[in-house]
Amino acid sequence: MKFNIQRKHSSGDLHTPVGLYLALRDIYPSALLLESSDYHSAGNSSSYICLQPLSSFVVNKSRVEIRIKDKVKLSENSDSQHVLEYLRNFLEDFNQEGLEAGDGIYGYISYDAIQFFEDIEINKRVSKDFEHPEMIFSAFRFVIHLNHYNDSMTITEFCPVDEESTFPQLMAHIHNQRNPVFPFSTTSETVSNMDDESFLEMVRKAKTNCRRGDVFQVVLSRQFSVSYKGDDLNVYRALRRINPSPYLYYFDYGSFRIFGSSPESQLKIKNGIATLNPIAGTYRRTGNDAADKQLAEQLALDPKENAEHAMLVDLARNDLSRSCRNVEVETYKEVQYFSHVIHLVSKVTGSMKQKNNIIQTIADTFPAGTLSGAPKHRAMQIIDYLEPQSRGFYGGAVGFISFKGDVNLAILIRSFLSKNNQLFFQAGAGIVNASDIHSELQEVNNKLAALHKAIVVASDTNTITH
Template sequence: TIIQTFPNGLIDTSEIKEHTNVANEIHNFTKRFNVDSKDKFKFINNGIFGYTTYDAVKHFEDIEISKKEDSLNIPEIYYAVYQNIIAINHFKNEAYIFAHCFDSESNIDDIHHLIKAKNFASYEFTSQGKINSNLTDDEYKQHVELAKKHCARGDVFQLVLSRKFEQEFKGDEFNVYRALRSINPSPYLFYFDYGNFKIFGSSPEAQLIVSNGKAEIHPIAGTFKRTGNDLKDAELANQLSTDDKENAEHVMLVDLARNDLSRHSNQVTVETYREVQFFSHVIHLVSKVTGQKHKDVSTMQIVADTFPAGTLSGAPKHRAMQLIEQYEKTSRSFYGGAIGFMDFEGNYNHAIMIRTFLSKNHQLHWQAGAGLVSKSNPENELQEVYNKLGALTKAIELAENI
């Protein structure tokens, strides 16, 4: 069901049918809003904010995604136009306050007063019991062997299989986010509070960026664990850039990004290739693929073309997603989806929901996977999953002392 709620109280509900173009529905929703301000800013000051779950790919592609046992019950796609946006320039210590008004006075003075008051409640966070997973380590290694067989048979070149983790808690999970952004600073830091659930994370990877018609994908593939020693990390970075298995994985995903963008874009180019980038707990190989979207095509069509990121599915994408549906025990839900904003001009910036928590009913949920190829070593791939989750489990520990 598609539910659209408007400032005048109108609620528009429609059923998703076989011919429904969900990407177009989102595009049309944004076109119902007008922005009066003629001032140009280099940062977001209007538009829709929210997320698209991995499971929502069934609305963009002809693929079966079922609702599995123990699935998280959240909307597959959720976007909202917020009354106020506060944009902070940390370099200049400046804050810009914007108001979206509909038959009402601006509330900017009220927001300004709240900021100056500096009154906010703070609560403690305590984890309860041990971390649980939907797979044991041995079961995950069995999944690696299954993926290797599919790669050897030629069904896929690469397959991303993941496992899910859960932790019960008491108190305020915002402390986990505070800890996470401190120990794992990333290009995308986000905290979305939807009342009965929250999504927050520190993602290193863009799902898609569209700016003035130019679309960008930044494939991240190839992962080594950091040691904490700068000299050793530099040596590891050199090993990563020459590792056959990691490079083969990366090349496939760069090609996939090029193909996805080529569906409705011109001048598709690999602008940077296999650049080594350092994050708090891991080292990654990163590339940048760009294209100029066709003028008569909406940004949401580019989103549909490129969703989900190949780094979260594998290649070829369609067959890889079928195998994910076959082997993963739990619906992915938010994991591997995208979160961010799109303004009313079609400029779009979303992070992939990796290194991300979902909090619901006093439970934290998080997930990670590995890109599996025919040369994968099960023990190494298992450790890659744990390496990627290092910052998240550490954030849970640190949150108890904030």
């Protein structure tokens, strides 16, 4: 698909990502918002608004579709090898002169898409309200880039060669910016797909797997849901305030939305260097700085948390070595503070063996070991056997793949799926032989705290500003 590409640069100091998104989402349906929470770092200070999908790569129930605007160009059942090949061809179809590093496709990969990357079966056990495609990536007509570090805005139009530019219409909508806000409220109690005792029993079974040597660790999760009426964007707006994270996203696909605030990168590739940032080891914050500092010191010395982290760093090294050389651990077990928890974080890097093989690298490192366990393949089989339903989006990846070979994907955690006036959200804990089952239940609750709070805060839209 060939485009005429034009870019307009201007000051961005009068615009916020959420404000612009609110002004444009009703005019341009199926718009995506991808934000950074760190406006003071030159390397992590960009937000993107994507408008008017032109072409989409969709995998739904193992069926690959290529959609050009509203028409399906290709639709056929596919096995694992062909899904990767189709995605690679879809990306290469946009190769042309005038592209920059920030130009690319935006979307997500669900955890269930692992069946297209590995020789593993995922038993689909989901309700119709929770069903959604295993993968969507789209190229958009307009991409608005807000650089918060220097208060600039760049708008790029990818105009199909057989069409007239609609840049003037977009600029008019931006200048006549109105931000319609609609209320949100829950209409039911929050429920889970299992009660506490069922989760504890699942953990006991996983500990048995660890004891007999099937796995060193397996990450088990539970899902929650709540019914609502109104505008779920308010939940995202509340979450980004309560739980600011390196990755903030609100992806609207019409019949459903995926949004969240993820602290953890799935994979970054920049200039041929691939990076993984395993996060493992978790303590809950108290809200008191002195107490949190003590907890951070305890976390750094906790044998169980450190052993779990070391194992997942080794798994990250192994994943990267499949498609990279010179794999090394650049930082190891750094204590980092997040809004509700304290984590141990490391950084593992490698040089790509083939710079044009980014799709294979995505597959080789998916899903993150922090969402599956180790050894990864056996851990995923145990997850599929023990968890009562398919994970869907949870534990997958969301973000951006550049036409020029860069990748920036976050792990889909601390996130919601919104469909048919229901919010679904999920969290997990890494189970090892030494796990205390009640501590693992508490870890899940700790990770869900920000999501529960966002729902409560969103119910009072008067408390939210943009």
